[in-house]
């Protein structure tokens with residue numbers, strides 16, 4: 001069976017040569033374990049940070065060891081009292097076609113109501129990130145104006161839709177005209193900006209939101225954040241969810257100083273990691289499931305097929321090849 005290892009710690013943009021495919025024997029489960037067959041693999045921008053040998057909120061990947069990400073797998077053999085053959089489990093697992101587990105950290109999921117891949121997106125880490133970031137940190141209120149970058153991606157597309165559910169004016173920023181059209185026509189955003197065709201982002205935001213921005217959900221960082229800050233209203237909230245535009249930079253660009261703006265406008269700017277809200281995940285999943293069921297929330301995903309395509313699907317996140325959640329179907 002195939003396994004994917006981290007071969008090199010990339011400098012700048014990662015390449016396929018930073019990954020290595022190796023053949024390993026299929027393992028057998030011991031008492032208290034299950035044998036799992038990988039079905040869907042999540043690839044996520046934060047994994048770029050784990051490729052660096054740096055202390056962070058999550059351990060770095062080890063060189064020459066399997067990469068790990070959120071996965072949905074099927075139990076193909078069980079010596080575990082809680083799990084049966086044919087069950088589907090999700091949690092952090094390794095990039096292997098088959099693996100054994102004692103079930104710790106895994107939860108059962110069902111394909112009866114939603115596709116299994118949804119547990120890696122809208123009903124998984126990215127949906128929960130959107131929900132808790134926006135409601136707990138952004139404290140978004142009806143009638144406010146919400147700006148979200150990375151708007152056509154997994155987190156961003158859910159953020160904008162929750163904004164509409166909450167009765168807000170929503171403006172998205174994304175990297176292609178096709179994504180801009182999708183945000184407006186499929187997800188009901190009030191306006192959307194293609195950053196790749198915009199020389200003056202601060203002016204483009206002002207045009208879309210002449211009365212300013214109350215909440216900015218930042219997925220990309222850097223110059224987009226600077227432009228959003230030019231348009232933020234008094235008592236505005238800035239949610240620092242991610243900064244994908246900086247993840248492959250070898251030198252971090254500098255920007256304008258923000259402290260006087262933060263004081264004068266009484267702004268709140270806060271970063272977060274979705275795991276901070278772990279105790280409330282059930283609440284988040286329940287709310288997101290109910291919006292999905294009622295049709296208020298749409299679930300967009302880009303599904304790439306084949307175990308061998310996992311590294312490329314990860315690399316493609318940095319070229320904006322996905323709409324919604326990027327998932328690999330094995």
Ligand code: NAP
Nearest residue numbers: 045129153154155174175219242243244245272273274320
């Ligand atoms: P995603 O948005 O589905 O995929 C990444 C997207 O980022 C791409 O589709 C691309 O869209 C955009 N992008 C890539 N390079 C860019 C650049 N240089 N400048 C601007 N946009 C760029 O990924 P996601 O999983 O939803 O994650 C979105 C952000 O949330 C990331 O920053 C991630 O690290 C963060 N995140 C944080 C947490 C947390 O707990 N804090 C949890 C999950 C995710 P375009 O075509 O629009 O460029």
